[in-house]
Amino acid sequence: MKLQPVIGLEIHVELKTKTGMFCGCSADHFGKAPNTNTCPVCLGLPGALPVPNHQAIDWAIMIGLALDCRVNLESSFDRKHYFYPDLPKGYQISQYDDPFCQAGKLSLASGKIIRINRVHLEEDTAKMQHQVIDGQKMTLVDFNRSGVPLVEIVTEPDIASGEEAKEFLKKLRDIIRSLGVSDCDMEKGSMRLEPNISWSESPEKLNNYKVEIKNLNSFRFAQQGIDFELKRQKELLDQGKTPVQETRGYNPQKRATFSQRVKETSADYRYFPDPDIPPIVLTREYVENLRTKLPQLPEALANEMVNKFHLSLSTAQLLSKDQLKLAYFNQYKNQVEPLELANLIVNKKIDLDQPPPTKAASRAVDLNIIDQVLKENADAVAKYRTGKTSVIGFLVGQVMRLTGGKVDPKQVQDKLLKALQVRNLQG
Amino acid sequence: MKVNVLHLAKLVNMPLKPGESEKLQAGFDSTLKAVDELKKLPTAKTKSTFQVTKLQNVWREDIPQPERGFTQKQALSQAKKTYQGYFLVPRVIDDEA
Ligand SMILES: [Zn+2]
Numbered sequence: 001m002k003l004q005p006v007i008g009l010e011i012h013v014e015l016k017t018k019t020g021m022f023c024g025c026s027a028d029h030f031g032k033a034p035n036t037n038t039c040p041v042c043l044g045l046p047g048a049l050p051v052p053n054h055q056a057i058d059w060a061i062m063i064g065l066a067l068d069c070r071v072n073l074e075s076s077f078d079r080k081h082y083f084y085p086d087l088p089k090g091y092q093i094s095q096y097d098d099p100f101c102q103a104g105k106l107s108l109a110s111g112k113i114i115r116i117n118r119v120h121l122e123e124d125t126a127k128m129q130h131q132v133i134d135g136q137k138m139t140l141v142d143f144n145r146s147g148v149p150l151v152e153i154v155t156e157p158d159i160a161s162g163e164e165a166k167e168f169l170k171k172l173r174d175i176i177r178s179l180g181v182s183d184c185d186m187e188k189g190s191m192r193l194e195p196n197i198s199w200s201e202s203p204e205k206l207n208n209y210k211v212e213i214k215n216l217n218s219f220r221f222a223q224q225g226i227d228f229e230l231k232r233q234k235e236l237l238d239q240g241k242t243p244v245q246e247t248r249g250y251n252p253q254k255r256a257t258f259s260q261r262v263k264e265t266s267a268d269y270r271y272f273p274d275p276d277i278p279p280i281v282l283t284r285e286y287v288e289n290l291r292t293k294l295p296q297l298p299e300a301l302a303n304e305m306v307n308k309f310h311l312s313l314s315t316a317q318l319l320s321k322d323q324l325k326l327a328y329f330n331q332y333k334n335q336v337e338p339l340e341l342a343n344l345i346v347n348k349k350i351d352l353d354q355p356p357p358t359k360a361a362s363r364a365v366d367l368n369i370i371d372q373v374l375k376e377n378a379d380a381v382a383k384y385r386t387g388k389t390s391v392i393g394f395l396v397g398q399v400m401r402l403t404g405g406k407v408d409p410k411q412v413q414d415k416l417l418k419a420l421q422v423r424n425l426q427g
Numbered sequence: 428m429k430v431n432v433l434h435l436a437k438l439v440n441m442p443l444k445p446g447e448s449e450k451l452q453a454g455f456d457s458t459l460k461a462v463d464e465l466k467k468l469p470t471a472k473t474k475s476t477f478q479v480t481k482l483q484n485v486w487r488e489d490i491p492q493p494e495r496g497f498t499q500k501q502a503l504s505q506a507k508k509t510y511q512g513y514f515l516v517p518r519v520i521d522d523e524a
Binding site: 017018019023024025026033034035036037038039040041043051052053054055056057076081083084085090129130133136137138139140141142143260268270272273274275277278279280281282 | 438439440477478480482483484485486487488489490491492493495496497498499502503510511512513514515516517518519520
């Protein structure tokens with residue numbers, strides 16, 4: 001029986017709504033004095049009633065739609081019970097049986113598809129700091145973050161390496177950022193990653209253990225942590241031992257994971273629907289209306305920019321996933337030659353707070369380059385002659401590439417057309 | 428149905444004194460017996476539900492409600508122990524850090 005690395009990911013993303021998931025406290029908790037952003041609901045006081053945030057529901061569904069998920073028209077919130085100081089009610093309001101979105105997918109550059117199990121909505125917990133106070137090991141708890149809307153995205157265990165995990169995570173972050181629903185800032189904790197890792201026969205036939213890594217605060221650490229864990233587990237398995245099922249932390253200095261023993265937890269969450277929150281029932285039209293609000297996702301946008309403006313794929317990818325740069329590009333692309341503008345932005349030769357330097361007229365097109373392109377692309381020229389005039393776009397792209405975009409594509413097109421006509425006459 | 432009192436006590440984090448588990452066991456048994464009476468009702472055609480109000484989509488728009496918020500002092504006023512604006516509890520996690 002051959003075992004392979006089998007990795008699933010759980011990703012938590014804090015939404016940048018103005019208010020909490022179930023209360024009107026500010027969702028912007030970062031850097032505030034401890035426990036200055038609370039109310040009866042997010043402190044879990046008896047009798048306080050949670051009321052879901054409509055915006056958060058819409059955004060969670062939009063994330064699901066962007067990940068090709070099926071949207072459940074009937075969904076509800078459930079109570080997930082466990083005892084921990086970060087959870088004042090003794091349960092977290094989450095979604096269990098009927099999450100908003102299920103069964104999606106995201107493909108990697110290789111074409112490999114990573115299936116998405118679900119996208120659901122829940123409330124964030126309080127923030128804990130572990131310190132020694134008066135010689136005692138203590139935990140400080142700050143409830144400012146408690147109740148902030150949190151979207152959980154769970155993949156199927158389709159990932160096979162730290163590198164694949166990193167690629168998936170970057171792609172996911174870019175998509176969510178393009179939706180404008182979260183900053184996905186790992187340092188501020190608005191995006192959190194939890195890979196679960198085992199060596200198994202296959203994603204369908206899992207081994208009898210898995211190890212979860214928590215508190216990874218960068219994609220690089222996620223990749224390193226996963227790779228370390230795979231190696232550690234392989235060594236145990238090779239010795240005929242089964243790795244312990246547990247949660248581990250990651251120490252970037254040591255580049256190693258370590259066991260995190262948690263006292264008094266139980267896998268018995270006793271999920272049941274929260275009787276305080278009536279079900280959410282949506283119509284097909286409602287969901288389709290949300291779908292129309294999706295922006296063009298980074299991948300599609302990058303492809304479009306390659307075709308339309310003849311950008312290199314890497315430039316287009318960089319632009320398409322950076323909202324600031326993209327907005328700048330869109331603002332000025334009609335005034336400055338788009339390919340040149342894109343290169344200036346990507347090479348950071350431009351201050352995004354200033355308009356782009358007014359460019360001297362595009363350099364005249366070197367006729368030698370036109371000639372060269374026509375010679376090197378005899379196929380396209382032949383197609384043009386048979387009436388497939390659309391190949392002109394391809395030829396323009398070739399010239400733009402050779403000149404590094406420092407010429408005006410309209411001028412290029414004119415010269416190409418002229419050259420082709422001349423050749424037609426000659427031919 | 429039988430309730431495993433010791434398991435339940437562990438889940439709800441409730442320490443039991445000697446003799447208490449027997450007492451609770453009897454209490455649960457008689458409560459469940461009373462609930463069993465409900466089984467006599469004809470429910471074959473009744474769909475299961477977790478609410479009886481028939482409400483749906485009770486949600487709020489994303490508008491801050493600072494008037495409902497607590498000051499730090501109010502938030503901490505019921506805590507057993509506090510420290511520099513934080514709730515203070517015994518440490519629940521063992522790690523290298
Ligand atoms: Zn609140």
